[in-house]
């Protein structure tokens with residue numbers, strides 16, 4: 001059976017502040033998708049939130065970039081924004097950057113990760129969702145999952161993935177894409193991939209079969225809006241088991257929290273903390289950045305799940321390490337590298353301060 005999995009997300013208002021989401025907003029989204037399922041547009045759906053971001057997880061047979069599916073997501077976000085406005089939630093409708101829907105939500109604010117595939121006998125899917133970070137946050141984990149034999153032993157000892165994976169990397173500044181084969185081209189690939197704020201990984205393919213293995217949202221909100229309006233808070237879909245890495249190989253990179261951009265005012269580096277669903281609440285210094293992992297088996301497009309995969313004491317140490325890193329970085333206050341470099345901060349007073357000080361600068 002050919003199925004498309006679309007994960008479309010937006011921040012339509014926070015409760016309280018930017019820390020998490022209100023149950024009434026989630027309820028409205030569920031009602032909207034339930035209606036669409038009743039009409040036959042969706043095969044199935046699952047609604048969840050990570051921090052202040054609302055995720056619509058949908059299976060259907062309309063293919064990727066379907067106008068109908070994107071319109072459904074947009075209309076749902078608009079309805080949820082109305083609920084958020086009625087409760088005077090913080091930043092109601094913050095990620096809806098366009099006034100009206102025009103064919104595709106890409107470029108309109110919401111983040112999108114989609115993949116179309118033929119459902120396997122057992123189709124194992126993991127959907128990662130993050131808050132208080134940018135789209136490049138998946139680069140390091142995706143490298144480890146699909147190209148690092150120290151993480152994924154299957155690359156070495158499983159013949160169905162021994163020939164490796166192919167990475168699709170985007171240049172978000174120039175709107176271009178480039179493909180690399182791993183392991184053959186990893187040194188070239190890492191030159192770009194190691195700079196995640198400019199070169200996020202969009203997708204990964206199983207090299208031998210060409211099948212899609214992973215797909216992420218690369219929408220860069222600041223570039224779309226031309227000014228600060230919030231961090232991307234990206235999502236990423238990964239297929240697991242069989243010719244793809246095992247669930248444990250997909251989750252393994254998160255046992256060692258990597259440092260990502262985002263956190264307070266989208267202007268800091270902080271550790272990406274793997275959390276169970278109920279702990280995806282960004283409180284300390286509006287963070288630290290969080291990631292959740294929702295596991296599903298697909299049954300003819302039906303979403304069997306979610307299984308809350310980081311709800312496991314095996315990730316307690318990672319959370320503890322993330323707290324230690326957060327504590328350590330916080331001691332640097334407004335100094336780099338805790339604070340982002342000037343050109344990457346989402347909030348800045350630089351223009352005003354420069355103007356005020358202009359007459360005081362003297363030649364050295």
Ligand code: F6R
Nearest residue numbers: 018132230231263264265266286
């Ligand atoms: C970061 C984030 C928060 C806000 C901060 C200020 O992505 O969402 O850290 O930047 O709470 O928010 P405003 O400007 O809405 O008061």
Ligand code: MG
Nearest residue numbers: 011014018052
């Ligand atoms: Mg927000």
Ligand code: MG
Nearest residue numbers: 052053132233
């Ligand atoms: Mg958010």
